[in-house]
Amino acid sequence: MLEVENIRAGYGDINILWDVSVTFETGKLTTIIGTNGAGKTTLLRAILGLIPLSQGRIALDDQPLDKLSTWDLTEQGISLIPEGRMVFKEMSVEENLQMGAYPRRSRMQVGSNLERVYQRFPKLKERRRQLAGSLSGGEAQMLAMGRGLMSEPQIILIDEPSLGLAPVIVNDIFAILKTLKDEGKTIVLVEQNTHRAVGIADHVYLMQSGKIILSQEADTVDLDALHKLYFAQA
Structure with a gap:
């Protein structure tokens, strides 16, 4: 299990993530959705050690990762598809x-x-x-x-795989993601296509302004309610 606990991180003096806590269960597909600038990519970069934490902890099976170099994380079975x-x-x-x-x-x-x-x-x-x-x-x-x-x-972080692609290619990409999920891979999917992301996910996180504002099992998500939160209409 990959756990992110109460982290803050950003770029220089600009903080982007505010007390973010998320859990990615082994063998499950977790999707992180949100508008541009919500902090999704920054969260992935923090997990990979590409930006330092100013607060909090990241651990894999209770073993801390946040002190490891990015290149050492690949030896832990973590891969980023940027x-x-x-x-x-x-x-x-x-x-x-x-x-x-x-x-x-x-x-x-x-x-x-x-x-x-x-x-x-x-x-x-x-x-x-x-x-x-x-x-x-x-x-x-x-x-x-x-x-x-x-x-x-064993853990795949994938950032916006459908961005700018034709629908037929998007179908192929999501078919591959489903196959990887069925093989027991732990997948963290950052995606703006809420219908496709929720449809394939086990758990859904919604980010807004660097914070997690929704954490819910995918099969219980009401897409209309989700979209209201997504566009800050609630």
């Missing part, structure tokens, strides 16, 4: 995937993990020698997801 894909454009598709196998514990399985990724994303196998910068938006998102899976993570 917003905006962030692929290495001047490298081939396969080279990008190999970069995802950087953690020591996954280096010996590069070949088998590549084949597993290619089974999930057949289009990437077709494009494996192609420069990543020449891919379409949907293909680049698949590459970012495939790269994130190359380290054999």
